[in-house]
Amino acid sequence: MTAAADSSSIFSLNNSRPPDDTVFYSIYPDSCLSSSAAEDLQSLHLQILNHAQPLTAPYIWQHQPFSLSISPAPLPHLSGRLRFGDNLEDEWFVVHILFEISKNFPNLSIRVWDSDGEFLLIECAFHLPKWLNPETSINRVFLRSGRLRILPPSTFRETPNLEDALRLLAREDANDSATNAPDAVQLHLNNKIGEYPERAYRNVHKVRVIVPVSVAWLLRHEPCLISLSVEGFYDRDIDSMKCAARMERLLPRGKQEEMVEVVVRMSRAMYAQLVQQKFQAPACYPMPERSNVAKYLEAELGMKIACGFEMMYQIRKKEGAEGKGSTWEAFKESLERSGYFEGLLPGSKEYKRLMEKAEEYYRNSSLHSRASEVLSAPVKRIDEILALPHSADDFKSLDLPPSDDDSWLYGGEDELNAALQERQKEMDLFNSKQKKKHKSKEQEEQGSASGKAVDEYDLGGIAKSMQSFIEKMSSYKGAELPEDRNLKDVDFDVDQFMKDMESVMGHRGSDKNDSDIDLEEGSSSDLDFDDYEDGSEHADDIDQDGDDEFIHSYSDALNKELKATTLDKTFVHAGEESTKKKYEGTSNVDDEMEEFTPVDVDFNLVKNFLDSYSSQEGLSGPASNLLGLMGLKLPDDVSKGK
Known part of the structure; x- marks a missing residue:
């Protein structure tokens, strides 16, 4: 395994996709973060091979045996790969071996993955935290001290680099660590690998x-x-x-x-x-x-x-x-390339000491790699x-x-059906928990809304929730909704929001170009005309530019055109009732006063929601669905049909 493959994202499989039938693993000792890691790695390598040998001796591998080699970069560590082909038992037996190694060597952090990425997480998919997905799991999933460790967002808000993740694991206490995987994840994984090595030997x-x-x-x-x-x-x-x-x-x-x-x-x-x-x-x-x-x-x-x-x-x-196998000359050359001799002169005392140690290590490690050399x-x-x-x-x-x-x-169908049924039970249990959780929330919402008449319900909450919903983050996956669906009040300036929207849509110029008005698009909202009343900043700007006469002519023509339509009747204007009372009994009511009265955005929003909700007649529809996503539930329209 190359350093590039080890340090890159295991989910970036576009150009360098790992083989579909190969499992990869890397073992990082805590000492890899220090300068003396290379020399200590040889001793650790032999200890791990000696520990794994009794487990692997009775087993017949599909294509190649379990093996480890020293990798000097990006951090000094042990790495290996194993092609399992059509025999998935080989892959899970490797996982069992790695768990056993982590139990007996508590100062190791181990990664294991295949072409699917973090396949241990895939196995526990129904038990994972909601935040965990392929994009957020990079450099966050390890084996350590016999447990699966997952670095939560509280440890690193952004994707951690490998060295920072290893430093955190080295500092954590295994017993009360916040990086321990959730109990449900660990239990499911233990049930899977707990069948080994007996299951492997039965294979x-x-x-x-x-x-x-x-x-x-x-x-x-x-x-x-x-x-x-x-x-x-x-x-x-x-x-x-x-x-x-x-x-x-x-x-x-x-x-x-x-x-x-x-x-x-x-x-x-x-x-x-x-x-x-x-x-x-x-x-x-x-x-x-x-x-x-x-x-x-x-x-x-x-x-x-x-x-x-x-x-x-x-x-x-x-x-x-x-294959050439692992010869002493090839091994010696790899040591020189990795800087094992640290520029020492051949024949010096320290050089001889390191050479003797390397020769002893080679003789001992060759006993464990003999099967690999035979197959190569x-x-x-x-x-x-x-x-x-x-x-x-x-x-x-x-x-x-x-x-x-x-x-x-010839009886594999029964075993396959049993495995599928077990997975189906797991899926059904997951779905039932989700439904139960959703039902309990609905009951809480219904309980809080019971006893309230329509006129007692806080309809202002709809406008506030919609404003808050607009401010939420969104992506190609859709709008981001809060997990608890309880949206808090937000500080939302409606007038400023509409002005900003008009600026973006080109109805009005930006602060840097106030006089650059798009005359081709014009304006169809009463709010636009409201900003050009006498004494406004924009009116002064228009007078200064010499366009006052044209703007008024254009506005009069537009109002005259719209006056013949019913568009104005579809909105409720702010202060509409008070305006009518003010001019009641007067023969010449200034029609332009009503035309220039701004639209009450919040009132129109709530009114349209209520009309849409009432037309559903208790059935599912767009209004109830959207309100439900925002955590709101309207009481039934008891007056319907009366």
Whole structure:
């Protein structure tokens, strides 16, 4: 794993998407934040490998074993990746191993992810805090002291960088830490990984097979090679099948080759990949008569394994796809590149001390990485094993255990349905809690509104809530609504708000360009004319610009045009009643006084809401939905129908 891949967002998968069948992990000791981390990392590496070895020894991995390597950047740490392919058990077994490591090494912070990102959070999706999503989880999710740790927004308002997150975890107390994942999340995760390692060991399937003695000899020395054989058989193509037709390496004598019966250990996924594939035995391959069904099935499975070995061996040898493995020279060069010797002169006392320590570390770590080296250089290892003297006598008189029951291969539907039902129960429980929470809030709102008549209800709250709603944040996902739906009163200047809106829409000029009036768009609101009354600042500006006569002419023409319509009747104007009373009994009422009277925005808003709500007749509609989102509920219209 490169430093760039480790430090980048695990959700930025556009150009460098990780493989879909690979899990990645990084282990950061608290000492990685100090200058002496590189030297301490070697000792920690060996301790972790020694601790993990008893867990991994009985297991057969699908493609590659669990491994760790030292990564010097961006911070000195241990890292690894494991391709699990079609066997998801490998991925969750890795998670179990990492949890066990964190329990026994409390000064470590561990990250684990795959192409889906933080798949541990995906597993606990119904129990996560509302604020947590892929965008907000970057550098916030770790394993530490046997628990899942999630750094909440109270620790970092913005996305933390890796170093700051690690420093915070190093300071936190594991017992009373605010970064501990919620109990529901931790419980669900514990139930998942608590099945391991027993579940992983159950995933290993033992089966009797009849194979050429050369294949039996390979599997006796390197059982891990079975993964390459199955992979070669399962991913075969025309070129590789030509190699299997000749069987030059593993069946040199053709049908005269000695055949032996052995027990092979493989994962259940490997067994399924072999059994479910139909494959005709090569003409040179010795197969028993079909009359003995049991022996024929053992020989057929062994034939597929042998052909897989031949195809893998010949293709890798032909293409030169042979890994170099971890040689001492390559390891030494990596130490020099990482600054391990700190510019010391070769031959100096300190240089020799560090070199001896590196040699000891290499010898010890090679014991744990042998399986990885074998899988990275299988051609060389196969040649070495087959060069050793061997014969069929080495496999005679062996007390072989029977094959494991493979009914799981045909009864997987029941297990799948059980898993789906378990997930469905989890979803139903989540939905029921949400409904219960929503229902309790509705009951509280109804209780607070009960007993109130329409005329006693604070209708001013609608206008205030709408003003507050307008000021809320919004994004492409929609308007942001408060979680508790209880909006507080806000300081909202309606006049200033309308003036700002007019400025934005181009009805009026900005402070920097007051005289630049858009005459093409004009104005259709009484509020616009109200600002141009005699004595206003804008009237003075217009007089100064010499446009007073034009503006009045334009306004008169516009008013005359609108006067013939019913548009003015659709709004209630401020002080409308008092104006009528003032001119009551007067023959010549100044019509322009009413025309220039500003619209009462709040009153019109509430009036329209009430009309819309009343027309719903108790059913769901836009008015009740919008009011509900703002935390308001109007009482029923008891006068309806009377």
